[in-house]
Amino acid sequence: MRVAILSLLTGPVAPLGDGGATSAIAKGPVAGPIAVGRLGLAGDAQADRRFHGGPEKAVHHYALDHAAAWRAELPGLPDLLERPGAFGENVSTSGLTEAETCVGDLWRAGSALLQVSQARQPCFKLNLRFGVPDMARRVQAGGRTGWYYRVIETGTVAAGDTLDLVERPHPDWPLSRLLHHFYVDRLDAAALRAIAALEPLSESWRALAARRLASGAVEDWRRRLGEAG
Template sequence: MVNQNYILENILTGKSVPFGPKGQPSAIAKKSVSGVLKVTKLGFVDDEQADPRHHGGPEKALHHYTRDHYQTWLSEYPDINPDVLKVGGFGENISTSGLQEKDVCIGDVFRFGSATVQVAQGRQPCWKLNVRFSFSKMAALVQKTGRTGWYYRVLEEGSVEQGDALSLIEQPNPDWNLARIQNVLYVDTLNRENLQALASLKELAENWQALVQKRLSRLEVEDWRPRLETPT
Protein backbone atom coordinates (compact mmCIF):
# COMPACT_ATOMS: atom_id res chain seq x y z
CA MET A 1 0.00 0.00 0.00
CA VAL A 2 1.22 3.53 -0.82
CA ASN A 3 2.09 6.21 1.73
CA GLN A 4 -1.18 6.65 3.56
CA ASN A 5 -1.26 10.30 4.61
CA TYR A 6 -1.21 13.50 2.59
CA ILE A 7 -1.92 17.12 3.44
CA LEU A 8 -4.70 19.06 1.74
CA GLU A 9 -2.53 21.93 0.61
CA ASN A 10 -5.41 23.59 -1.24
CA ILE A 11 -9.14 23.07 -1.48
CA LEU A 12 -10.73 24.90 -4.37
CA THR A 13 -14.12 25.93 -5.75
CA GLY A 14 -15.37 27.86 -8.75
CA LYS A 15 -18.42 29.49 -10.30
CA SER A 16 -19.79 29.09 -13.79
CA VAL A 17 -18.85 31.80 -16.33
CA PRO A 18 -19.01 32.07 -20.16
CA PHE A 19 -16.14 30.18 -21.70
CA GLY A 20 -14.82 28.92 -25.01
CA PRO A 21 -15.43 29.90 -28.65
CA LYS A 22 -19.20 30.02 -28.26
CA GLY A 23 -19.37 31.31 -24.71
CA GLN A 24 -20.47 27.99 -23.23
CA PRO A 25 -20.67 28.12 -19.44
CA SER A 26 -17.81 26.56 -17.50
CA ALA A 27 -16.56 26.51 -13.92
CA ILE A 28 -13.12 25.14 -14.77
CA ALA A 29 -11.33 28.07 -13.11
CA LYS A 30 -11.06 27.10 -9.45
CA LYS A 31 -9.68 29.25 -6.64
CA SER A 32 -8.28 28.22 -3.29
CA VAL A 33 -10.57 28.90 -0.34
CA SER A 34 -10.06 28.94 3.40
CA GLY A 35 -12.33 27.94 6.22
CA VAL A 36 -14.49 24.87 6.65
CA LEU A 37 -16.29 23.53 3.57
CA LYS A 38 -19.19 21.11 3.68
CA VAL A 39 -18.75 17.98 1.56
CA THR A 40 -21.97 16.51 0.13
CA LYS A 41 -22.64 13.65 -2.26
CA LEU A 42 -22.24 16.20 -5.07
CA GLY A 43 -19.01 17.75 -3.78
CA PHE A 44 -18.35 21.08 -2.09
CA VAL A 45 -21.50 23.09 -1.43
CA ASP A 46 -19.91 26.27 -2.84
CA ASP A 47 -18.64 24.67 -6.05
CA GLU A 48 -20.40 24.68 -9.43
CA GLN A 49 -20.32 22.49 -12.53
CA ALA A 50 -21.72 24.15 -15.63
CA ASP A 51 -22.22 21.03 -17.75
CA PRO A 52 -23.89 18.33 -15.63
CA ARG A 53 -23.88 15.91 -18.57
CA HIS A 54 -20.08 15.70 -18.55
CA HIS A 55 -19.02 17.20 -15.21
CA GLY A 56 -20.07 16.77 -11.62
CA GLY A 57 -22.62 14.33 -10.28
CA PRO A 58 -22.12 11.62 -7.65
CA GLU A 59 -19.35 9.82 -9.59
CA LYS A 60 -17.44 13.06 -10.22
CA ALA A 61 -18.15 14.87 -6.99
CA LEU A 62 -14.57 16.06 -6.41
CA HIS A 63 -11.62 16.36 -8.77
CA HIS A 64 -8.09 15.81 -7.43
CA TYR A 65 -4.99 16.99 -9.32
CA THR A 66 -1.50 16.73 -7.91
CA ARG A 67 0.45 19.97 -7.72
CA ASP A 68 3.55 17.96 -8.73
CA HIS A 69 2.41 18.00 -12.35
CA TYR A 70 2.48 21.77 -12.68
CA GLN A 71 6.25 22.04 -12.59
CA THR A 72 6.49 19.23 -15.13
CA TRP A 73 4.16 21.05 -17.51
CA LEU A 74 6.11 24.28 -17.09
CA SER A 75 9.40 22.52 -17.75
CA GLU A 76 8.11 20.80 -20.89
CA TYR A 77 6.09 23.72 -22.27
CA PRO A 78 7.59 27.00 -21.00
CA ASP A 79 5.47 29.03 -23.44
CA ILE A 80 2.26 28.21 -21.60
CA ASN A 81 1.12 31.17 -19.54
CA PRO A 82 2.35 30.53 -15.96
CA ASP A 83 -0.51 32.67 -14.62
CA VAL A 84 -2.89 29.93 -15.77
CA LEU A 85 -0.61 26.94 -15.26
CA LYS A 86 -0.87 26.94 -11.49
CA VAL A 87 -2.94 25.23 -8.82
CA GLY A 88 -6.58 25.43 -9.87
CA GLY A 89 -5.71 25.53 -13.54
CA PHE A 90 -7.09 22.07 -14.27
CA GLY A 91 -10.35 22.68 -12.46
CA GLU A 92 -9.36 20.64 -9.44
CA ASN A 93 -11.07 20.78 -6.05
CA ILE A 94 -8.22 19.11 -4.17
CA SER A 95 -4.49 19.77 -4.41
CA THR A 96 -1.82 17.71 -2.66
CA SER A 97 1.80 16.78 -3.28
CA GLY A 98 3.27 13.30 -3.68
CA LEU A 99 0.14 11.42 -4.76
CA GLN A 100 -0.04 10.69 -8.48
CA GLU A 101 -1.92 8.52 -10.94
CA LYS A 102 0.58 5.67 -10.54
CA ASP A 103 -0.18 5.63 -6.80
CA VAL A 104 -3.98 5.85 -6.93
CA CYS A 105 -6.18 2.82 -7.62
CA ILE A 106 -9.84 2.54 -8.53
CA GLY A 107 -11.82 2.03 -5.34
CA ASP A 108 -9.25 3.60 -3.01
CA VAL A 109 -11.05 5.00 0.03
CA PHE A 110 -9.70 8.10 1.76
CA ARG A 111 -10.66 9.85 4.96
CA PHE A 112 -11.08 13.46 3.94
CA GLY A 113 -11.55 15.77 6.92
CA SER A 114 -14.66 14.28 8.50
CA ALA A 115 -15.90 12.91 5.15
CA THR A 116 -15.01 9.68 3.34
CA VAL A 117 -14.37 9.59 -0.40
CA GLN A 118 -13.60 6.87 -2.95
CA VAL A 119 -11.73 6.99 -6.27
CA ALA A 120 -14.32 6.33 -8.99
CA GLN A 121 -12.53 7.13 -12.26
CA GLY A 122 -9.79 9.14 -13.90
CA ARG A 123 -10.46 12.31 -15.80
CA GLN A 124 -11.10 12.13 -19.52
CA PRO A 125 -9.66 15.44 -20.73
CA CYS A 126 -11.76 17.55 -23.06
CA TRP A 127 -11.20 20.50 -25.39
CA LYS A 128 -11.92 23.05 -22.65
CA LEU A 129 -8.33 22.49 -21.50
CA ASN A 130 -7.18 23.70 -24.95
CA VAL A 131 -9.05 26.95 -24.42
CA ARG A 132 -8.07 27.26 -20.78
CA PHE A 133 -4.35 27.10 -21.60
CA SER A 134 -4.54 28.70 -25.09
CA PHE A 135 -2.81 25.58 -26.38
CA SER A 136 -4.66 23.54 -29.01
CA LYS A 137 -3.10 20.18 -28.09
CA MET A 138 -3.43 20.43 -24.32
CA ALA A 139 -6.29 17.94 -23.93
CA ALA A 140 -4.54 15.41 -26.16
CA LEU A 141 -1.29 15.84 -24.21
CA VAL A 142 -3.04 15.37 -20.87
CA GLN A 143 -4.46 12.09 -22.17
CA LYS A 144 -1.15 10.98 -23.70
CA THR A 145 0.93 11.75 -20.60
CA GLY A 146 -1.60 10.32 -18.15
CA ARG A 147 -1.46 13.50 -16.06
CA THR A 148 -5.22 13.60 -15.81
CA GLY A 149 -6.09 13.66 -12.15
CA TRP A 150 -9.05 11.65 -10.85
CA TYR A 151 -12.55 11.90 -9.44
CA TYR A 152 -14.01 10.85 -6.10
CA ARG A 153 -17.48 9.79 -5.13
CA VAL A 154 -18.48 10.77 -1.58
CA LEU A 155 -19.26 7.77 0.60
CA GLU A 156 -19.82 9.74 3.78
CA GLU A 157 -20.65 13.45 3.90
CA GLY A 158 -18.78 15.73 6.26
CA SER A 159 -16.61 18.83 6.29
CA VAL A 160 -13.01 19.69 5.46
CA GLU A 161 -10.59 22.59 5.47
CA GLN A 162 -7.17 23.39 4.11
CA GLY A 163 -4.43 21.65 6.09
CA ASP A 164 -6.53 18.60 6.98
CA ALA A 165 -5.16 15.14 6.25
CA LEU A 166 -6.14 12.99 3.30
CA SER A 167 -5.64 9.47 4.63
CA LEU A 168 -5.86 6.23 2.66
CA ILE A 169 -7.91 3.74 4.67
CA GLU A 170 -8.80 1.04 2.12
CA GLN A 171 -7.39 -0.19 -1.22
CA PRO A 172 -9.55 -2.97 -2.67
CA ASN A 173 -7.88 -3.03 -6.12
CA PRO A 174 -4.13 -2.53 -5.60
CA ASP A 175 -3.34 -3.95 -9.07
CA TRP A 176 -5.46 -1.36 -10.85
CA ASN A 177 -3.81 2.02 -10.51
CA LEU A 178 -4.91 4.81 -12.83
CA ALA A 179 -1.72 4.57 -14.88
CA ARG A 180 -2.59 0.97 -15.78
CA ILE A 181 -6.18 1.91 -16.60
CA GLN A 182 -4.99 4.73 -18.87
CA ASN A 183 -2.84 2.22 -20.72
CA VAL A 184 -5.87 -0.02 -21.26
CA LEU A 185 -8.05 2.85 -22.46
CA TYR A 186 -5.60 4.78 -24.61
CA VAL A 187 -2.64 2.54 -25.57
CA ASP A 188 -3.44 -1.18 -25.59
CA THR A 189 -6.97 -0.30 -26.54
CA LEU A 190 -8.44 -3.58 -27.80
CA ASN A 191 -6.90 -6.06 -25.39
CA ARG A 192 -9.99 -8.09 -24.59
CA GLU A 193 -8.53 -9.69 -21.45
CA ASN A 194 -7.61 -6.34 -19.92
CA LEU A 195 -10.92 -4.78 -20.87
CA GLN A 196 -12.85 -7.63 -19.28
CA ALA A 197 -10.76 -7.37 -16.12
CA LEU A 198 -11.35 -3.62 -15.98
CA ALA A 199 -15.08 -4.07 -16.47
CA SER A 200 -15.15 -6.46 -13.51
CA LEU A 201 -14.12 -3.73 -11.03
CA LYS A 202 -17.31 -3.01 -9.12
CA GLU A 203 -15.91 0.28 -7.81
CA LEU A 204 -15.40 1.66 -11.33
CA ALA A 205 -17.77 4.53 -12.22
CA GLU A 206 -20.83 3.55 -14.25
CA ASN A 207 -19.95 5.66 -17.28
CA TRP A 208 -16.52 4.03 -17.51
CA GLN A 209 -18.15 0.63 -17.11
CA ALA A 210 -20.39 1.51 -20.06
CA LEU A 211 -17.44 2.73 -22.13
CA VAL A 212 -15.51 -0.50 -21.58
CA GLN A 213 -18.54 -2.71 -22.26
CA LYS A 214 -19.29 -0.83 -25.47
CA ARG A 215 -15.71 -1.25 -26.65
CA LEU A 216 -15.84 -4.96 -25.86
CA SER A 217 -19.09 -5.47 -27.72
CA ARG A 218 -18.00 -3.59 -30.83
CA LEU A 219 -14.29 -4.38 -30.72
CA GLU A 220 -13.53 -0.87 -31.87
CA VAL A 221 -12.24 2.25 -30.14
CA GLU A 222 -14.55 5.21 -29.74
CA ASP A 223 -13.74 8.43 -31.62
CA TRP A 224 -11.82 10.74 -29.26
CA ARG A 225 -11.78 13.74 -31.60
CA PRO A 226 -15.04 15.40 -30.48
CA ARG A 227 -13.75 15.35 -26.91
CA LEU A 228 -10.15 16.43 -27.57
CA GLU A 229 -10.48 18.90 -30.45
CA THR A 230 -11.77 22.43 -29.85
CA PRO A 231 -15.02 23.04 -31.76
CA THR A 232 -14.93 25.73 -34.42
Protein backbone atom coordinates in the same frame (compact mmCIF):
# COMPACT_ATOMS: atom_id res chain seq x y z
CA MET B 1 -0.65 6.41 3.46
CA ARG B 2 -1.20 10.05 4.42
CA VAL B 3 -1.03 13.10 2.14
CA ALA B 4 -1.49 16.76 3.09
CA ILE B 5 -4.20 18.73 1.31
CA LEU B 6 -2.46 21.82 -0.06
CA SER B 7 -5.56 23.58 -1.31
CA LEU B 8 -9.32 23.17 -1.72
CA LEU B 9 -10.91 25.03 -4.60
CA THR B 10 -14.36 25.90 -5.89
CA GLY B 11 -15.68 28.13 -8.63
CA PRO B 12 -18.77 29.48 -10.41
CA VAL B 13 -19.82 29.01 -14.02
CA ALA B 14 -18.25 31.71 -16.21
CA PRO B 15 -17.50 32.36 -19.91
CA LEU B 16 -14.52 30.44 -21.30
CA GLY B 17 -12.78 31.41 -24.53
CA ASP B 18 -14.26 33.44 -27.37
CA GLY B 19 -16.74 30.91 -28.76
CA GLY B 20 -19.52 31.23 -26.23
CA ALA B 21 -18.51 28.25 -24.08
CA THR B 22 -19.04 28.35 -20.34
CA SER B 23 -17.25 26.43 -17.61
CA ALA B 24 -16.47 26.39 -13.90
CA ILE B 25 -12.90 25.29 -14.58
CA ALA B 26 -11.47 28.53 -13.14
CA LYS B 27 -11.59 27.77 -9.41
CA GLY B 28 -10.17 29.64 -6.47
CA PRO B 29 -8.93 28.50 -3.05
CA VAL B 30 -11.35 28.22 -0.14
CA ALA B 31 -10.38 29.53 3.29
CA GLY B 32 -11.54 27.55 6.30
CA PRO B 33 -13.60 24.36 6.52
CA ILE B 34 -15.99 23.56 3.69
CA ALA B 35 -18.90 21.13 3.58
CA VAL B 36 -18.57 18.05 1.37
CA GLY B 37 -21.94 16.81 0.10
CA ARG B 38 -22.92 13.98 -2.19
CA LEU B 39 -22.38 16.26 -5.20
CA GLY B 40 -19.11 17.75 -4.03
CA LEU B 41 -17.81 20.84 -2.24
CA ALA B 42 -20.30 23.47 -1.14
CA GLY B 43 -20.33 26.42 -3.54
CA ASP B 44 -18.76 24.56 -6.44
CA ALA B 45 -20.51 24.53 -9.83
CA GLN B 46 -20.48 22.74 -13.20
CA ALA B 47 -21.59 24.29 -16.49
CA ASP B 48 -22.68 21.11 -18.26
CA ARG B 49 -24.09 18.44 -15.98
CA ARG B 50 -24.22 15.92 -18.82
CA PHE B 51 -20.45 15.52 -18.67
CA HIS B 52 -19.30 17.13 -15.42
CA GLY B 53 -20.24 16.69 -11.80
CA GLY B 54 -22.80 14.26 -10.44
CA PRO B 55 -22.33 11.61 -7.74
CA GLU B 56 -19.58 9.72 -9.61
CA LYS B 57 -17.59 12.88 -10.32
CA ALA B 58 -18.35 14.83 -7.17
CA VAL B 59 -14.79 15.88 -6.28
CA HIS B 60 -11.91 16.38 -8.72
CA HIS B 61 -8.32 15.83 -7.55
CA TYR B 62 -5.23 16.92 -9.46
CA ALA B 63 -1.62 16.35 -8.45
CA LEU B 64 0.50 19.49 -8.18
CA ASP B 65 3.39 17.04 -8.76
CA HIS B 66 2.71 17.40 -12.49
CA ALA B 67 3.27 21.15 -12.61
CA ALA B 68 7.02 20.92 -13.28
CA ALA B 69 6.52 18.57 -16.24
CA TRP B 70 3.84 20.87 -17.70
CA ARG B 71 6.07 23.92 -17.31
CA ALA B 72 8.87 22.11 -19.13
CA GLU B 73 6.51 20.97 -21.90
CA LEU B 74 4.77 24.33 -22.29
CA PRO B 75 7.31 27.01 -21.31
CA GLY B 76 5.31 29.81 -22.96
CA LEU B 77 2.35 29.53 -20.61
CA PRO B 78 1.71 32.23 -17.99
CA ASP B 79 1.83 31.52 -14.27
CA LEU B 80 -1.31 29.36 -14.42
CA LEU B 81 0.81 26.29 -13.67
CA GLU B 82 2.55 27.83 -10.66
CA ARG B 83 -0.38 27.31 -8.30
CA PRO B 84 -3.21 24.86 -7.61
CA GLY B 85 -6.34 25.15 -9.72
CA ALA B 86 -4.93 25.13 -13.25
CA PHE B 87 -6.94 22.04 -14.20
CA GLY B 88 -10.19 22.92 -12.47
CA GLU B 89 -9.49 20.64 -9.54
CA ASN B 90 -11.20 20.78 -6.15
CA VAL B 91 -8.32 19.11 -4.29
CA SER B 92 -4.62 19.79 -4.78
CA THR B 93 -1.87 17.70 -3.21
CA SER B 94 1.79 16.85 -3.66
CA GLY B 95 3.01 13.28 -3.27
CA LEU B 96 0.07 11.44 -4.80
CA THR B 97 -0.33 10.83 -8.54
CA GLU B 98 -2.19 8.48 -10.86
CA ALA B 99 0.57 5.92 -10.27
CA GLU B 100 -0.06 5.84 -6.50
CA THR B 101 -3.87 6.03 -6.62
CA CYS B 102 -6.01 2.96 -7.28
CA VAL B 103 -9.57 2.39 -8.41
CA GLY B 104 -11.81 2.10 -5.35
CA ASP B 105 -9.38 3.66 -2.88
CA LEU B 106 -11.19 4.98 0.19
CA TRP B 107 -9.72 8.19 1.61
CA ARG B 108 -10.69 10.04 4.77
CA ALA B 109 -10.62 13.78 4.06
CA GLY B 110 -11.41 15.73 7.20
CA SER B 111 -14.62 14.10 8.39
CA ALA B 112 -15.72 13.10 4.86
CA LEU B 113 -15.04 9.72 3.25
CA LEU B 114 -14.20 9.71 -0.46
CA GLN B 115 -13.80 6.84 -2.92
CA VAL B 116 -11.84 6.97 -6.17
CA SER B 117 -14.42 6.41 -8.91
CA GLN B 118 -12.56 7.07 -12.18
CA ALA B 119 -9.82 9.03 -13.86
CA ARG B 120 -10.66 12.24 -15.70
CA GLN B 121 -11.54 12.16 -19.38
CA PRO B 122 -10.05 15.44 -20.64
CA CYS B 123 -12.21 17.57 -22.92
CA PHE B 124 -11.84 20.56 -25.24
CA LYS B 125 -12.39 23.05 -22.43
CA LEU B 126 -8.80 22.43 -21.35
CA ASN B 127 -7.75 23.75 -24.78
CA LEU B 128 -9.63 26.98 -24.06
CA ARG B 129 -8.41 27.21 -20.47
CA PHE B 130 -4.74 27.05 -21.47
CA GLY B 131 -4.93 28.61 -24.93
CA VAL B 132 -3.25 25.48 -26.30
CA PRO B 133 -5.24 23.86 -29.15
CA ASP B 134 -4.22 20.30 -28.26
CA MET B 135 -4.08 20.58 -24.47
CA ALA B 136 -6.78 17.96 -23.90
CA ARG B 137 -4.91 15.54 -26.17
CA ARG B 138 -1.67 16.24 -24.28
CA VAL B 139 -3.34 15.57 -20.91
CA GLN B 140 -4.78 12.30 -22.16
CA ALA B 141 -1.60 11.11 -23.88
CA GLY B 142 0.60 11.91 -20.87
CA GLY B 143 -1.67 10.19 -18.36
CA ARG B 144 -1.61 13.31 -16.17
CA THR B 145 -5.38 13.49 -16.05
CA GLY B 146 -6.34 13.74 -12.40
CA TRP B 147 -9.21 11.71 -10.95
CA TYR B 148 -12.63 11.87 -9.36
CA TYR B 149 -14.17 10.77 -6.08
CA ARG B 150 -17.67 9.78 -5.10
CA VAL B 151 -18.66 10.86 -1.59
CA ILE B 152 -19.34 7.87 0.65
CA GLU B 153 -19.80 9.89 3.85
CA THR B 154 -20.51 13.61 3.86
CA GLY B 155 -18.57 15.88 6.20
CA THR B 156 -16.27 18.88 6.27
CA VAL B 157 -12.69 19.36 5.16
CA ALA B 158 -10.18 22.20 5.14
CA ALA B 159 -6.86 22.96 3.46
CA GLY B 160 -4.15 21.66 5.75
CA ASP B 161 -6.14 18.55 6.63
CA THR B 162 -4.80 15.22 5.43
CA LEU B 163 -6.03 12.55 3.08
CA ASP B 164 -5.68 9.25 4.94
CA LEU B 165 -5.97 5.97 3.07
CA VAL B 166 -8.61 3.81 4.75
CA GLU B 167 -8.89 0.89 2.35
CA ARG B 168 -7.40 -0.21 -0.99
CA PRO B 169 -9.56 -3.00 -2.45
CA HIS B 170 -7.81 -3.07 -5.85
CA PRO B 171 -4.06 -2.51 -5.39
CA ASP B 172 -3.45 -4.10 -8.79
CA TRP B 173 -5.44 -1.34 -10.54
CA PRO B 174 -3.62 1.98 -10.14
CA LEU B 175 -5.12 4.69 -12.30
CA SER B 176 -1.97 4.71 -14.43
CA ARG B 177 -2.77 1.12 -15.47
CA LEU B 178 -6.40 2.00 -16.15
CA LEU B 179 -5.35 4.97 -18.30
CA HIS B 180 -2.86 2.81 -20.19
CA HIS B 181 -5.62 0.45 -21.28
CA PHE B 182 -8.07 3.21 -22.13
CA TYR B 183 -5.67 5.34 -24.14
CA VAL B 184 -2.60 3.27 -25.17
CA ASP B 185 -3.17 -0.50 -25.28
CA ARG B 186 -6.83 0.08 -26.05
CA LEU B 187 -8.15 -3.30 -27.19
CA ASP B 188 -6.53 -5.74 -24.77
CA ALA B 189 -9.49 -8.08 -24.27
CA ALA B 190 -8.35 -9.48 -20.93
CA ALA B 191 -7.79 -6.00 -19.51
CA LEU B 192 -11.15 -4.75 -20.82
CA ARG B 193 -12.94 -7.70 -19.22
CA ALA B 194 -11.22 -6.95 -15.91
CA ILE B 195 -12.08 -3.25 -16.15
CA ALA B 196 -15.73 -3.99 -16.94
CA ALA B 197 -15.87 -6.09 -13.76
CA LEU B 198 -14.22 -3.50 -11.46
CA GLU B 199 -17.13 -2.79 -9.14
CA PRO B 200 -15.84 0.49 -7.61
CA LEU B 201 -15.15 1.94 -11.08
CA SER B 202 -17.85 4.33 -12.31
CA GLU B 203 -20.63 2.73 -14.32
CA SER B 204 -19.83 4.85 -17.38
CA TRP B 205 -16.21 3.63 -17.55
CA ARG B 206 -17.20 0.02 -17.00
CA ALA B 207 -19.76 0.34 -19.79
CA LEU B 208 -17.15 1.87 -22.08
CA ALA B 209 -14.88 -1.13 -21.55
CA ALA B 210 -17.79 -3.48 -22.25
CA ARG B 211 -18.63 -1.64 -25.49
CA ARG B 212 -15.06 -1.97 -26.72
CA LEU B 213 -15.12 -5.67 -25.95
CA ALA B 214 -18.37 -6.12 -27.86
CA SER B 215 -17.45 -4.00 -30.86
CA GLY B 216 -13.71 -4.63 -31.12
CA ALA B 217 -13.32 -0.91 -31.82
CA VAL B 218 -12.29 2.24 -29.95
CA GLU B 219 -14.73 5.12 -29.70
CA ASP B 220 -14.06 8.40 -31.56
CA TRP B 221 -12.40 10.91 -29.22
CA ARG B 222 -12.18 13.85 -31.61
CA ARG B 223 -15.27 15.75 -30.52
CA ARG B 224 -14.43 15.41 -26.82
CA LEU B 225 -10.86 16.57 -27.41
CA GLY B 226 -11.93 19.49 -29.59
CA GLU B 227 -10.38 18.14 -32.77
CA ALA B 228 -11.88 18.47 -36.24
CA GLY B 229 -13.27 15.25 -37.54
